[in-house]
Amino acid sequence: EAGVVQSPRYKIIEKKQPVAFWCNPISGHNTLYWYRQNLGQGPELLIRYENEEAVDDSQLPKDRFSAERLKGVDSTLKIQPAELGDSAVYLCASRSRESSYNEQFFGPGTRLTVL
């Protein structure tokens, strides 16, 4: 079984440029999470999807961040325009509907550097 796939693994951009991250969750996992992880810290939730519906986006900075999961499978997270403070690792995770205890499966992350 393939794990959570993310691309790209690394991205370096200049501030004010747009950037997009892609995630393909484990097949059949209906819940998808986007997290941001700063150096030396734990993940911070940005948005959670149940199928194609964003059910928790309270932590997503909506002035510059957007996300979509149009068909309830893969998802894209976009930042436009990027700021220096956006440098972090962006993690995608998924969870099975059958999971009773919210065990999450993570992708390798995209390390974003904004110059």
Place this chain on the structure above:
Amino acid sequence: SQQGEEDPQALSIQEGENATMNCSYKTSINNLQWYRQNSGRGLVHLILIRSNEREKHSGRLRVTLDTSKKSSSLLITASRAADTASYFCATATMDSNYQLIWGAGTKLIIKP
């Protein structure tokens, strides 16, 4: 917001020794989970303990949970160089089993 606080922030021990990491949290939980993150990689689920459990084992891992003190500990016995990683606790709260609240992690270094 981060609920869990791991202690210590960093731990360096010799290979073969035991490593103990602690996690404290603030609100009532449904379960508590421990994850490992190798450098530059995603997080990997290690073990889950439910709020009505006090101790759980998985291989060289032993997790305890004290809900009265709102704390958990992760013990790795007979440590190996491959155990070098950051370890995070995450809690699923009573009112939302879909969201995990994460601590800042303990960075564990195993010296050969």
